[in-house]
Amino acid sequence: xxxxxxxxxxxxxxxxxxxxxxxxxxxxxxxxxxxxxxxxxxxxxxxxxxxxxxxxxxxxxxxxxxxxxxxxxxxxxxxxxxxxxxxxxxxxxxxxxxxxxxxxxxxxxxxxxxxxxxxxxxxxxxxxxxxxxxxxxxxxxxxxxxxxxxxxxxxxxxxxxxxxxxxxxxxxxxxxxxxxxxxxxxxxxxxxxxxxxxxxxxxxxxxxxxxxxxxxxxxxxxxxxxxxxxxxxxxxxxxxxxxxxxxxxxxxxxxxxxxxxxxxxxxxxxxxxxxxxxxxxxxxxxxxxxxxxxxxxxxxxxxxxxxxxxxxxx
Numbered sequence: 001x002x003x004x005x006x007x008x009x010x011x012x013x014x015x016x017x018x019x020x021x022x023x024x025x026x027x028x029x030x031x032x033x034x035x036x037x038x039x040x041x042x043x044x045x046x047x048x049x050x051x052x053x054x055x056x057x058x059x060x061x062x063x064x065x066x067x068x069x070x071x072x073x074x075x076x077x078x079x080x081x082x083x084x085x086x087x088x089x090x091x092x093x094x095x096x097x098x099x100x101x102x103x104x105x106x107x108x109x110x111x112x113x114x115x116x117x118x119x120x121x122x123x124x125x126x127x128x129x130x131x132x133x134x135x136x137x138x139x140x141x142x143x144x145x146x147x148x149x150x151x152x153x154x155x156x157x158x159x160x161x162x163x164x165x166x167x168x169x170x171x172x173x174x175x176x177x178x179x180x181x182x183x184x185x186x187x188x189x190x191x192x193x194x195x196x197x198x199x200x201x202x203x204x205x206x207x208x209x210x211x212x213x214x215x216x217x218x219x220x221x222x223x224x225x226x227x228x229x230x231x232x233x234x235x236x237x238x239x240x241x242x243x244x245x246x247x248x249x250x251x252x253x254x255x256x257x258x259x260x261x262x263x264x265x266x267x268x269x270x271x272x273x274x275x276x277x278x279x280x281x282x283x284x285x286x287x288x289x290x291x292x293x294x295x296x297x298x299x300x301x302x303x304x305x306x307x308x309x310x311x312x313x314x
Contacts (some may be wrong), residue, residue: 004199007192015215018055021181025287031166042233047257057251058186059212064255066190070263073127074208076251077270078117080244081218084277085303087217088240092296099285102149103238105148108285110277111241114138114248119271122263132256137250145244189215206310209270237281237291244278273306 056079064072091097117138122129189212198206255261280302284295 004196005212007199008194010188010192011196011211011215014185014190014192017181017185017213018058018189019179019185021185023054023178024174024181025178027254028171028176028178030169032168032175035171037166055182055185055215056247057254058182058252059189060255060261061258062186063190064261065207066194072208072255073122073252073263073267074206074270075212077118077245078209078213078272080247080304081270081274081277081303082213082217083240083244084281086304088237088281089296089299089303092291092299093293094120096287096293097237097291099289099291101289103241104282104285104289106145107238107245108231108278108282110142111245112282114245115271115275115278118248118252118274119263119268122267122271125265126263127252127256127261128276129260130252131259135249135253135256139246139253142245142249202289206217209310210307241281269309277302 056076059075060072063075088097116125117135121127121134127135193207193212196211197203252261277299281291282297284298285291
């Protein structure tokens with residue numbers, strides 16, 4: 001019992017390190033970029049986007065290197081399912097979320113395509129180095145699209161409000177400390193989650209799809225709910241969609257370039273759920289270009305059904 005409580009404590013500490021570390025890393029890196037005169041929109045599309053996905057990237061890469069492939073894939077797929085069904089569901093219940101035209105016509109369909117791409121690449125049982133190159137190529141295409149949209153003033157990805165008053169040494173210190181916290185946080189999270197899974201006889205897949213996925217999705221959850229409460233809902237869906245695309249292409253792509261990532265057949269159902277979640281989002285916003293409270297309730301209920309499936313079958 002003491003061992004379990006200790007592992008849960010380590011897991012919580014790991015989440016805190018991941019979230020706060022990503023926050024400090026983004027703040028420091030964005031501040032440095034701002035001092036070089038890089039436009040805030042570009043900072044938002046690159047450093048901030050990578051920072052919010054840093055927990056997923058750190059956990060997936062660490063777990064892959066450590067041989068816990070179930071956590072690597074489960075973390076990303078689980079996070080993406082949770083981002084759409086839980087985070088957007090909760091946000092929509094708080095307040096209806098408008099969707100911009102290019103998000104509905106281009107970004108959500110692109111998310112559906114990359115959601116399909118992952119299980120297709122994993123048909124041979126693993127995501128290989130070559131698959132990583134394919135995912136990175138798709139990521140570069142998406143990144144170019146974002147830059148073009150930003151220059152045309154059509155992108156809903158906004159830059160962070162950056163405090164340029166901090167001195168160089170503080171910004172560099174934030175980057176270093178934030179990076180170290182992310183590394184240690186990912187190690188704590190993966191190790192403790194694996195230990196908990198072993199004690200209870202639960203698979204890495206279930207841990208990755210639920211506990212680890214929720215922990216690494218906390219930054220998106222907090223950001224979306226706060227944005228909704230403040231009335232800044234017009235970019236909420238665009239940001240979640242962008243985060244999910246980033247997770248599939250950059251996180252899994254980078255992980256595969258470092259070490260092959262096992263894609264067990266049991267992940268096929270989860271991958272299908274991720275595809276269905278993206279399609280459901282598109283359907284829910286198709287009529288009024290808005291995710292309503294009814295849509296949010298449907299999403300929460302769908303996740304409840306998926307969670308029940310996980311408990312029974314994994």
